[in-house]
Amino acid sequence: xxxxxxxxxxxxxxxxxxxxxxxxxxxxxxxxxxxxxxxxxxxxxxxxxxxxxxxxxxxxxxxxxxxxxxxxxxxxxxxxxxxxxxxxxxxxxxxxxxxxxxxxxxxxxxxxxxxxxxxxxxxxxxxxxxxxxxxxxxxxxxxxxxxxxxxxxxxxxxxxxxxxxxxxxxxxxxxxxxxxxxxxxxxxxxxxxxxxxxxx
Amino acid sequence: xxxxxxxxxxxxxxxxxxxxxxxxxxxxxxxxxxxxxxxxxxxxxxxxxxxxxxxxxxxxxxxxxxxxxxxxxxxxxxxxxxxxxxxxxxxxxxxxxxxxxxxxxxxxxxxxxxxxxxxxxxxxxxxxxxxxxxxxxxxxxxxxxxxxxxxxxxxxxxxxxxxxxxxxxxxxxxxxx
Numbered sequence: 001x002x003x004x005x006x007x008x009x010x011x012x013x014x015x016x017x018x019x020x021x022x023x024x025x026x027x028x029x030x031x032x033x034x035x036x037x038x039x040x041x042x043x044x045x046x047x048x049x050x051x052x053x054x055x056x057x058x059x060x061x062x063x064x065x066x067x068x069x070x071x072x073x074x075x076x077x078x079x080x081x082x083x084x085x086x087x088x089x090x091x092x093x094x095x096x097x098x099x100x101x102x103x104x105x106x107x108x109x110x111x112x113x114x115x116x117x118x119x120x121x122x123x124x125x126x127x128x129x130x131x132x133x134x135x136x137x138x139x140x141x142x143x144x145x146x147x148x149x150x151x152x153x154x155x156x157x158x159x160x161x162x163x164x165x166x167x168x169x170x171x172x173x174x175x176x177x178x179x180x181x182x183x184x185x186x187x188x189x190x191x192x193x194x195x196x197x198x199x200x
Numbered sequence: 201x202x203x204x205x206x207x208x209x210x211x212x213x214x215x216x217x218x219x220x221x222x223x224x225x226x227x228x229x230x231x232x233x234x235x236x237x238x239x240x241x242x243x244x245x246x247x248x249x250x251x252x253x254x255x256x257x258x259x260x261x262x263x264x265x266x267x268x269x270x271x272x273x274x275x276x277x278x279x280x281x282x283x284x285x286x287x288x289x290x291x292x293x294x295x296x297x298x299x300x301x302x303x304x305x306x307x308x309x310x311x312x313x314x315x316x317x318x319x320x321x322x323x324x325x326x327x328x329x330x331x332x333x334x335x336x337x338x339x340x341x342x343x344x345x346x347x348x349x350x351x352x353x354x355x356x357x358x359x360x361x362x363x364x365x366x367x368x369x370x371x372x373x374x375x376x377x
Contacts, residue, residue, distance in 0.1 A: 002231075002233070002235075003233060003234055003235030004232065004233050004234075005234045005235065006234070015280065019234075019280045019287065020283045020287040020290075022233070022238070022284055022287060023286060023287020023288045023291060024287040024290055024294070025225075026226050026238050026288050027287060027292035027294075028222075028292070029219055029223040029291075030288070030291075030295075031299070031301075032207060032208075032213065032295050033219035033223070034213040034214075034216075036301070037307060038307050038321075044362075044365075045365050046369060051213075054216035054220060055223060056343075056344065058217050058223075058224060059220045060224065060348055061224065062223075062227070062228065063224045063227040063237075063345075063348035066228035067231060067348060070232065075232075081349060082237075083351045084337065084345070084353035084354050085336065085353060086352045086356070090336065091360070092356060093331075093334055094331045094335020095335050095342075095359070095361045095363075097334060098328050098331035098332060098335060098338060098357075099362065099363065099365040099367075099368070100324075100327050100331075100365075101327030101328030101331055102324070102365045103364075103368045104324035104327060104375075105320060105321050105322075105324015106321065108240070108328060108338055108339040108340070109240035109241040109328060109329070110239075110240035110288065110338065110339060112325065113240060113288045113292065114289075114292035115292070116289070117288070117293040117296060118292060118293060118301050118302050119296075119303050119304040120307060121305065121318065122306050122307055122308065122321040123321070125318045126321040126322070127325060128325065129321060129322035129325025129329065130328055131244060131247065132322070132325070133325060133326035133327060133329025133331070135252070136329075136330055137265070138248060138263070138265045138266055141263070141265035153352070156351065156352045157351055158351065158352045158354075158355050159350050161352050166350055170350070181217075196377065200307070
Protein backbone atom coordinates (compact mmCIF):
# COMPACT_ATOMS: atom_id res chain seq x y z
CA UNK A 1 0.00 0.00 0.00
CA UNK A 2 1.31 3.41 -0.97
CA UNK A 3 2.62 5.94 -0.32
CA UNK A 4 5.54 3.66 0.53
CA UNK A 5 7.88 5.98 2.41
CA UNK A 6 5.51 7.71 4.88
CA UNK A 7 3.79 4.40 5.72
CA UNK A 8 6.91 2.28 6.15
CA UNK A 9 9.95 3.27 8.14
CA UNK A 10 12.41 4.06 5.35
CA UNK A 11 15.89 5.41 6.16
CA UNK A 12 16.79 8.96 5.19
CA UNK A 13 19.55 7.75 2.85
CA UNK A 14 17.18 5.59 0.82
CA UNK A 15 14.65 8.41 0.83
CA UNK A 16 17.18 10.84 -0.65
CA UNK A 17 18.32 8.26 -3.20
CA UNK A 18 14.69 7.91 -4.32
CA UNK A 19 14.43 11.72 -4.49
CA UNK A 20 17.48 11.81 -6.75
CA UNK A 21 16.11 9.06 -9.03
CA UNK A 22 12.67 10.69 -9.27
CA UNK A 23 14.41 13.98 -10.14
CA UNK A 24 16.45 12.16 -12.77
CA UNK A 25 13.25 11.05 -14.51
CA UNK A 26 11.74 14.53 -14.09
CA UNK A 27 14.74 16.27 -15.67
CA UNK A 28 15.03 13.70 -18.46
CA UNK A 29 11.35 14.06 -19.43
CA UNK A 30 11.49 17.88 -19.34
CA UNK A 31 14.60 18.02 -21.51
CA UNK A 32 13.29 15.46 -24.00
CA UNK A 33 10.12 17.53 -24.44
CA UNK A 34 12.23 20.59 -25.26
CA UNK A 35 11.64 22.46 -21.98
CA UNK A 36 15.35 23.32 -22.00
CA UNK A 37 14.66 26.02 -24.61
CA UNK A 38 13.19 29.37 -23.52
CA UNK A 39 12.02 30.20 -27.05
CA UNK A 40 10.20 26.89 -27.23
CA UNK A 41 8.53 27.54 -23.86
CA UNK A 42 7.60 31.11 -24.80
CA UNK A 43 6.02 29.78 -28.02
CA UNK A 44 3.05 28.83 -25.85
CA UNK A 45 2.10 32.49 -25.43
CA UNK A 46 2.42 33.38 -29.12
CA UNK A 47 0.97 30.15 -30.50
CA UNK A 48 3.92 29.02 -32.63
CA UNK A 49 4.82 26.15 -30.28
CA UNK A 50 2.33 24.77 -27.76
CA UNK A 51 4.52 22.02 -26.32
CA UNK A 52 4.03 23.48 -22.82
CA UNK A 53 0.28 22.94 -23.00
CA UNK A 54 0.62 19.42 -24.42
CA UNK A 55 3.23 18.18 -21.96
CA UNK A 56 1.78 19.92 -18.90
CA UNK A 57 -1.77 18.65 -19.37
CA UNK A 58 -0.79 15.16 -20.54
CA UNK A 59 1.38 14.84 -17.42
CA UNK A 60 -1.31 16.22 -15.10
CA UNK A 61 -3.96 13.88 -16.56
CA UNK A 62 -1.66 10.84 -16.38
CA UNK A 63 -0.91 11.50 -12.72
CA UNK A 64 -4.48 12.37 -11.66
CA UNK A 65 -5.92 9.34 -13.46
CA UNK A 66 -3.21 7.19 -11.89
CA UNK A 67 -4.07 8.48 -8.41
CA UNK A 68 -7.81 7.91 -8.95
CA UNK A 69 -7.19 4.33 -10.09
CA UNK A 70 -4.62 3.55 -7.36
CA UNK A 71 -7.18 4.81 -4.85
CA UNK A 72 -9.98 2.79 -6.44
CA UNK A 73 -7.96 -0.42 -6.23
CA UNK A 74 -6.90 0.52 -2.67
CA UNK A 75 -3.22 0.64 -3.59
CA UNK A 76 -2.69 4.11 -2.14
CA UNK A 77 -3.98 5.87 0.96
CA UNK A 78 -4.94 9.30 -0.33
CA UNK A 79 -5.27 10.48 3.27
CA UNK A 80 -1.47 10.42 3.47
CA UNK A 81 -0.94 12.15 0.10
CA UNK A 82 -0.23 15.86 0.40
CA UNK A 83 -2.98 18.13 -0.94
CA UNK A 84 -1.73 21.68 -1.51
CA UNK A 85 -3.08 24.07 1.09
CA UNK A 86 -5.24 26.82 -0.31
CA UNK A 87 -4.89 30.41 0.79
CA UNK A 88 -7.07 32.43 -1.61
CA UNK A 89 -5.05 35.67 -1.86
CA UNK A 90 -1.53 34.25 -1.82
CA UNK A 91 -2.24 31.63 -4.50
CA UNK A 92 -3.58 34.28 -6.88
CA UNK A 93 -0.99 36.99 -6.16
CA UNK A 94 1.87 34.47 -6.27
CA UNK A 95 0.55 33.07 -9.54
CA UNK A 96 0.29 36.52 -11.13
CA UNK A 97 3.87 37.40 -10.17
CA UNK A 98 5.07 34.02 -11.46
CA UNK A 99 3.18 34.52 -14.73
CA UNK A 100 4.93 37.84 -15.21
CA UNK A 101 8.25 36.18 -14.44
CA UNK A 102 7.46 33.51 -17.03
CA UNK A 103 6.84 35.92 -19.92
CA UNK A 104 9.80 38.15 -18.97
CA UNK A 105 12.29 35.39 -18.14
CA UNK A 106 11.16 32.54 -20.40
CA UNK A 107 11.56 29.78 -17.83
CA UNK A 108 10.09 28.50 -14.60
CA UNK A 109 12.35 27.22 -11.79
CA UNK A 110 12.23 23.52 -12.83
CA UNK A 111 12.81 24.18 -16.52
CA UNK A 112 15.65 26.60 -15.74
CA UNK A 113 17.52 23.85 -13.86
CA UNK A 114 16.96 21.48 -16.78
CA UNK A 115 18.12 24.07 -19.35
CA UNK A 116 21.13 25.10 -17.25
CA UNK A 117 22.14 21.42 -17.25
CA UNK A 118 22.66 21.46 -21.03
CA UNK A 119 24.53 24.77 -21.02
CA UNK A 120 21.88 27.44 -21.60
CA UNK A 121 23.39 30.63 -20.20
CA UNK A 122 20.04 32.44 -20.10
CA UNK A 123 18.80 29.62 -17.85
CA UNK A 124 21.75 30.05 -15.48
CA UNK A 125 20.90 33.79 -15.33
CA UNK A 126 17.24 32.96 -14.61
CA UNK A 127 18.31 30.57 -11.85
CA UNK A 128 20.51 33.28 -10.32
CA UNK A 129 17.58 35.70 -10.50
CA UNK A 130 15.28 33.25 -8.77
CA UNK A 131 17.64 33.06 -5.78
CA UNK A 132 17.52 36.86 -5.59
CA UNK A 133 13.71 36.81 -5.76
CA UNK A 134 13.42 34.25 -2.97
CA UNK A 135 15.87 36.26 -0.87
CA UNK A 136 13.83 39.41 -1.56
CA UNK A 137 10.68 37.65 -0.33
CA UNK A 138 12.46 36.38 2.78
CA UNK A 139 13.82 39.84 3.58
CA UNK A 140 10.48 41.61 3.11
CA UNK A 141 8.33 38.81 4.60
CA UNK A 142 6.88 40.94 7.45
CA UNK A 143 5.34 43.23 4.81
CA UNK A 144 3.45 40.33 3.20
CA UNK A 145 2.77 38.12 6.20
CA UNK A 146 -0.84 39.23 6.66
CA UNK A 147 -1.92 38.70 3.10
CA UNK A 148 0.24 35.55 2.82
CA UNK A 149 -1.67 33.92 5.69
CA UNK A 150 -5.11 35.30 4.79
CA UNK A 151 -8.17 33.14 4.03
CA UNK A 152 -6.77 29.70 4.76
CA UNK A 153 -9.02 26.98 3.41
CA UNK A 154 -6.77 23.98 4.08
CA UNK A 155 -6.07 21.12 1.68
CA UNK A 156 -9.25 21.72 -0.26
CA UNK A 157 -9.94 19.74 -3.43
CA UNK A 158 -11.63 21.37 -6.41
CA UNK A 159 -14.02 18.41 -6.62
CA UNK A 160 -15.15 19.02 -3.00
CA UNK A 161 -15.36 22.79 -3.54
CA UNK A 162 -17.81 22.39 -6.42
CA UNK A 163 -19.46 19.28 -4.98
CA UNK A 164 -18.72 16.65 -7.62
CA UNK A 165 -16.89 13.32 -7.43
CA UNK A 166 -13.14 13.11 -8.11
CA UNK A 167 -13.80 10.87 -11.10
CA UNK A 168 -16.17 13.35 -12.69
CA UNK A 169 -13.69 16.19 -12.21
CA UNK A 170 -10.90 14.12 -13.82
CA UNK A 171 -13.24 13.37 -16.72
CA UNK A 172 -13.95 17.10 -17.09
CA UNK A 173 -10.23 17.94 -17.04
CA UNK A 174 -9.56 15.31 -19.73
CA UNK A 175 -12.37 16.70 -21.91
CA UNK A 176 -11.04 20.24 -21.46
CA UNK A 177 -7.49 19.07 -22.25
CA UNK A 178 -8.56 17.34 -25.47
CA UNK A 179 -10.25 20.56 -26.56
CA UNK A 180 -7.12 22.58 -25.66
CA UNK A 181 -4.86 20.11 -27.51
CA UNK A 182 -7.01 20.61 -30.58
CA UNK A 183 -6.73 24.40 -30.23
CA UNK A 184 -2.98 24.04 -29.69
CA UNK A 185 -2.50 22.02 -32.86
CA UNK A 186 -4.58 24.59 -34.75
CA UNK A 187 -2.59 27.49 -33.26
CA UNK A 188 0.72 25.96 -34.33
CA UNK A 189 -0.52 26.03 -37.93
CA UNK A 190 -2.17 29.44 -37.67
CA UNK A 191 0.68 31.21 -35.83
CA UNK A 192 3.52 29.00 -37.08
CA UNK A 193 6.95 30.60 -37.19
CA UNK A 194 9.19 28.29 -39.24
CA UNK A 195 12.10 30.71 -38.76
CA UNK A 196 11.94 30.27 -34.97
CA UNK A 197 10.97 26.58 -34.94
CA UNK A 198 13.96 25.77 -37.14
CA UNK A 199 16.35 27.35 -34.64
CA UNK A 200 14.95 25.87 -31.45
CA UNK B 201 22.22 19.00 -36.52
CA UNK B 202 25.80 18.19 -35.69
CA UNK B 203 25.24 15.32 -33.29
CA UNK B 204 23.16 12.22 -33.57
CA UNK B 205 20.07 11.99 -31.38
CA UNK B 206 20.24 8.63 -29.60
CA UNK B 207 16.76 9.00 -28.08
CA UNK B 208 14.47 9.99 -30.92
CA UNK B 209 16.61 9.28 -33.99
CA UNK B 210 15.87 11.85 -36.66
CA UNK B 211 13.47 14.06 -34.68
CA UNK B 212 14.90 16.74 -32.45
CA UNK B 213 12.51 16.38 -29.53
CA UNK B 214 10.34 13.61 -28.18
CA UNK B 215 6.66 13.66 -29.15
CA UNK B 216 5.13 16.06 -26.56
CA UNK B 217 2.28 13.71 -25.64
CA UNK B 218 4.73 10.85 -25.07
CA UNK B 219 6.98 13.15 -23.03
CA UNK B 220 3.90 14.24 -21.06
CA UNK B 221 2.97 10.65 -20.24
CA UNK B 222 6.57 10.05 -19.18
CA UNK B 223 6.52 13.11 -16.92
CA UNK B 224 3.10 12.16 -15.53
CA UNK B 225 4.35 8.65 -14.74
CA UNK B 226 7.34 10.09 -12.86
CA UNK B 227 4.94 12.37 -10.97
CA UNK B 228 2.64 9.45 -10.14
CA UNK B 229 5.63 7.39 -8.98
CA UNK B 230 6.62 10.28 -6.72
CA UNK B 231 3.14 10.28 -5.15
CA UNK B 232 3.13 6.51 -4.79
CA UNK B 233 6.56 6.41 -3.16
CA UNK B 234 6.59 9.58 -1.07
CA UNK B 235 3.05 10.91 -0.87
CA UNK B 236 4.19 14.15 -2.48
CA UNK B 237 4.62 15.39 -6.01
CA UNK B 238 7.52 17.10 -7.74
CA UNK B 239 9.01 20.49 -6.97
CA UNK B 240 11.74 22.95 -7.82
CA UNK B 241 11.48 26.31 -6.07
CA UNK B 242 11.49 24.61 -2.65
CA UNK B 243 15.05 23.44 -3.26
CA UNK B 244 16.11 26.96 -4.22
CA UNK B 245 14.55 28.26 -1.03
CA UNK B 246 16.65 25.72 0.92
CA UNK B 247 19.77 27.09 -0.75
CA UNK B 248 18.78 30.68 0.06
CA UNK B 249 17.98 29.86 3.71
CA UNK B 250 21.33 28.05 4.08
CA UNK B 251 23.22 30.99 2.61
CA UNK B 252 21.48 33.53 4.83
CA UNK B 253 22.13 31.26 7.80
CA UNK B 254 25.87 31.19 7.08
CA UNK B 255 26.05 34.98 6.70
CA UNK B 256 23.85 35.91 9.69
CA UNK B 257 22.90 32.93 11.90
CA UNK B 258 21.21 34.88 14.70
CA UNK B 259 19.17 36.97 12.32
CA UNK B 260 18.08 33.81 10.46
CA UNK B 261 16.92 32.11 13.66
CA UNK B 262 14.87 35.13 14.66
CA UNK B 263 13.21 35.54 11.25
CA UNK B 264 9.58 34.45 10.89
CA UNK B 265 10.30 33.30 7.34
CA UNK B 266 13.73 31.61 7.57
CA UNK B 267 13.51 30.49 11.19
CA UNK B 268 11.17 27.55 10.67
CA UNK B 269 13.61 25.83 8.31
CA UNK B 270 16.51 25.74 10.76
CA UNK B 271 14.86 25.17 14.16
CA UNK B 272 16.59 22.53 16.29
CA UNK B 273 19.78 22.63 14.22
CA UNK B 274 18.04 21.39 11.08
CA UNK B 275 20.06 21.68 7.89
CA UNK B 276 17.77 23.03 5.14
CA UNK B 277 19.93 21.35 2.48
CA UNK B 278 19.02 17.93 3.94
CA UNK B 279 15.69 17.97 2.20
CA UNK B 280 13.93 15.67 -0.23
CA UNK B 281 13.50 18.45 -2.78
CA UNK B 282 17.19 19.39 -2.81
CA UNK B 283 18.10 15.84 -3.82
CA UNK B 284 15.25 15.73 -6.31
CA UNK B 285 16.46 18.94 -8.00
CA UNK B 286 20.01 17.54 -8.15
CA UNK B 287 18.40 14.65 -10.00
CA UNK B 288 16.73 17.10 -12.42
CA UNK B 289 20.14 18.59 -13.17
CA UNK B 290 21.66 15.18 -13.92
CA UNK B 291 18.56 13.92 -15.78
CA UNK B 292 18.48 17.03 -17.97
CA UNK B 293 22.19 16.66 -18.66
CA UNK B 294 21.84 12.98 -19.62
CA UNK B 295 18.94 13.75 -21.93
CA UNK B 296 20.84 16.64 -23.54
CA UNK B 297 23.94 14.46 -23.96
CA UNK B 298 22.00 11.60 -25.58
CA UNK B 299 20.15 14.01 -27.88
CA UNK B 300 23.31 15.91 -28.87
CA UNK B 301 22.21 19.21 -27.30
CA UNK B 302 25.10 20.05 -24.96
CA UNK B 303 26.37 23.51 -25.91
CA UNK B 304 26.98 26.79 -24.09
CA UNK B 305 24.40 29.10 -25.57
CA UNK B 306 22.35 32.19 -24.78
CA UNK B 307 19.08 31.66 -26.56
CA UNK B 308 17.45 34.89 -27.70
CA UNK B 309 15.29 36.39 -30.41
CA UNK B 310 17.22 38.18 -33.20
CA UNK B 311 15.34 41.35 -32.13
CA UNK B 312 17.30 41.60 -28.88
CA UNK B 313 20.95 41.24 -27.90
CA UNK B 314 22.27 38.37 -25.81
CA UNK B 315 23.02 40.91 -23.11
CA UNK B 316 19.42 42.12 -22.97
CA UNK B 317 18.24 38.49 -22.87
CA UNK B 318 20.43 37.84 -19.83
CA UNK B 319 19.12 40.93 -18.02
CA UNK B 320 15.52 39.89 -18.77
CA UNK B 321 16.25 36.34 -17.59
CA UNK B 322 17.56 37.66 -14.27
CA UNK B 323 14.52 39.93 -13.79
CA UNK B 324 12.12 37.15 -14.81
CA UNK B 325 13.87 34.71 -12.50
CA UNK B 326 13.64 37.18 -9.62
CA UNK B 327 9.90 37.66 -10.22
CA UNK B 328 9.35 33.91 -10.47
CA UNK B 329 11.38 33.26 -7.32
CA UNK B 330 9.47 35.92 -5.39
CA UNK B 331 6.10 34.70 -6.71
CA UNK B 332 6.90 31.07 -5.92
CA UNK B 333 7.31 31.98 -2.25
CA UNK B 334 4.16 34.07 -2.22
CA UNK B 335 2.19 31.29 -3.93
CA UNK B 336 3.72 28.41 -1.91
CA UNK B 337 5.28 26.65 -4.88
CA UNK B 338 5.98 27.06 -8.57
CA UNK B 339 4.77 25.44 -11.78
CA UNK B 340 6.02 22.03 -10.60
CA UNK B 341 5.05 21.96 -6.95
CA UNK B 342 1.95 24.14 -6.90
CA UNK B 343 0.48 23.97 -10.42
CA UNK B 344 1.38 20.51 -11.79
CA UNK B 345 1.56 18.45 -8.59
CA UNK B 346 -1.30 20.48 -7.11
CA UNK B 347 -3.55 19.74 -10.07
CA UNK B 348 -2.66 16.04 -10.00
CA UNK B 349 -4.11 15.78 -6.48
CA UNK B 350 -7.12 17.82 -7.66
CA UNK B 351 -6.32 20.54 -5.13
CA UNK B 352 -8.10 23.84 -5.65
CA UNK B 353 -4.80 25.62 -4.93
CA UNK B 354 -3.23 23.79 -7.87
CA UNK B 355 -5.92 24.81 -10.35
CA UNK B 356 -5.96 28.44 -9.13
CA UNK B 357 -2.15 28.75 -9.26
CA UNK B 358 -2.02 27.17 -12.72
CA UNK B 359 -4.66 29.53 -14.08
CA UNK B 360 -3.07 32.55 -12.53
CA UNK B 361 0.41 31.74 -13.87
CA UNK B 362 -0.67 30.96 -17.44
CA UNK B 363 -3.45 33.58 -17.51
CA UNK B 364 -1.04 36.35 -16.51
CA UNK B 365 1.61 35.23 -18.98
CA UNK B 366 -0.98 35.26 -21.79
CA UNK B 367 -2.27 38.65 -20.66
CA UNK B 368 1.18 40.25 -20.76
CA UNK B 369 2.51 38.34 -23.79
CA UNK B 370 1.60 41.17 -26.16
CA UNK B 371 3.74 43.71 -24.29
CA UNK B 372 6.81 41.47 -24.35
CA UNK B 373 6.41 40.14 -27.90
CA UNK B 374 9.53 41.96 -29.20
CA UNK B 375 11.64 39.84 -26.88
CA UNK B 376 10.39 36.59 -28.32
CA UNK B 377 8.97 36.91 -31.85
